């Protein structure tokens with residue numbers, strides 16, 4: 001029996017991991033969210049991990065509200081940096097594996113070709129800075145770690161797909177930015193990739209997104225197409241849609257480490273979206 005400690009289990013990825021392992025008698029998910037285990041509490045984390053002695057910790061907890069992080073940078077550092085630090089220290093104390101999820105937002109977005117795991121991060125937002133600090137703590141404190149950077153995640157929770165479908169209920173047209181590109185990624189595909197790594201010893205940093213590249217506007221058009229909606233997507237520039245946090249314009253991640261190790265091939269984003277929308 002493999003015991004997996006899931007933090008942030010009520011979030012999109014936490015739910016997808018539970019869905020993936022539903023009915024698996026060889027895997028036990030120890031599910032925790034902030035009420036059961038606040039990852040910012042160093043002593044509580046170490047005590048909990050020692051008591052439960054999991055095979056691996058899968059850290060799905062994070063402060064993911066990118067714009068709010070600009071105003072709450074201390075809180076974001078606590079959750080996105082000290083949280084994974086605490087889990088990594090605990091993992092090392094019992095010698096278990098540590099899976100941590102990070103983001104495309106650790107990069108500036110100024111590139112013109114996909115970022116590999118060997119490119120140098122340079123975050124342009126508070127969220128990105130706090131997530132990069134979290135990665136660094138994981139590298140510093142957890143010997144057996146996997147860091148997986150994902151992007152544009154959607155699953156069971158608040159996300160772009162659901163926002164677009166909600167808007168389409170009472171609008172004939174929506175404005176969506178067309179000059180930020182990336183790879184929409186389903187939480188289920190990310191859960192499958194974690195499953196493909198966690199039982200190996202191929203530690204390190206990985207980029208994990210669905211295949212293919214699009215803009216937010218293209219993504220919205222595909223969502224409406226699959227949902228059978230005629231909602232028109234007006235293509236906006238980033239300047240026409242100002243947000244508190246600066247977003248990387250070019251957020252494409254090269255899954256170089258997954259290719260080198262041959263451990264997982266992500267589905268194309270169109271196919272993953274179809275699966276998510278039940279087609």
Ligand SMILES: NC(=O)c1ccc[n+]([C@@H]2O[C@H](COP(=O)([O-])OP(=O)(O)OC[C@H]3O[C@@H](n4cnc5c(N)ncnc54)[C@H](OP(=O)(O)O)[C@@H]3O)[C@@H](O)[C@H]2O)c1
Nearest residue numbers: 008010011012013034038039061062064101103150151153
């Ligand atoms: N969503 C994206 O587009 C995206 C893109 C790139 C990378 N990622 C990364 O992917 C991972 C999973 O993201 P997600 O979309 O599944 O996140 P999510 O849906 O926002 O879930 C995060 C969960 O963590 C919980 N949490 C917050 N503070 C906590 C604490 N101190 N202790 C324990 N739990 C806490 C949250 O609870 P509350 O809801 O009550 O705060 C929530 O249930 C994160 O590391 C995120 O940074 C996400």
